[in-house]
Amino acid sequence: MTPLKRTMAQANFHRAGLESVIIQLAGKAEAILPCLAKGAFDLVFLDTDRSQYPSWWPSIRALLSTRGLLVVDNAISHHHELEDWMTEVAQDPGFQQLLLPIGKGEWLLVKNP
Numbered sequence: 872m873t874p875l876k877r878t879m880a881q882a883n884f885h886r887a888g889l890e891s892v893i894i895q896l897a898g899k900a901e902a903i904l905p906c907l908a909k910g911a912f913d914l915v916f917l918d919t920d921r922s923q924y925p926s927w928w929p930s931i932r933a934l935l936s937t938r939g940l941l942v943v944d945n946a947i948s949h950h951h952e953l954e955d956w957m958t959e960v961a962q963d964p965g966f967q968q969l970l971l972p973i974g975k976g977e978w979l980l981v982k983n984p
């Protein structure tokens with residue numbers, strides 16, 4: 872993300888009155904994801920480099936809390952890029968999943984208790 876976008880995001884957090892509860896982390900996801908607290912995230916929204924999702928999946932899987940929700944954007948618009956990974960993840964008994972045909976296609980995964 873560019874410095875301008877980071878500044879815009881921070882301004883939006885401020886306008887929403889949420890600056891004190893949001894920590895913005897800037898950097899490569901592959902460097903940041905393994906350092907975050909496992910089981911501590913109730914919501915993860917994935918909308919970045921789709922080719923990296925398979926290698927990021929073990930970290931993301933571990934970060935989600937019980938009943939945590941993962942939302943994957945572009946699950947219909949770029950299905951051809953995601954289908955191998957989606958097929959693999961859909962077989963994971965630790966999650967329930969639903970493909971929502973809104974926008975560009977949102978794939979929802981909820982971590983089972």
Ligand SMILES: C[S@@+](CC[C@H](N)C(=O)[O-])C[C@H]1O[C@@H](n2cnc3c(N)ncnc32)[C@H](O)[C@@H]1O
Pocket residue numbers: 872873898899900901918919920923
């Ligand atoms: C489709 S855009 C996301 C747009 C964002 N959801 C928004 O509404 O502004 C993809 C973003 O992922 C970032 N990105 C690409 N590879 C990344 C990586 N390895 N780690 C972190 N961010 C990455 C790009 O810089 C870009 O800002």
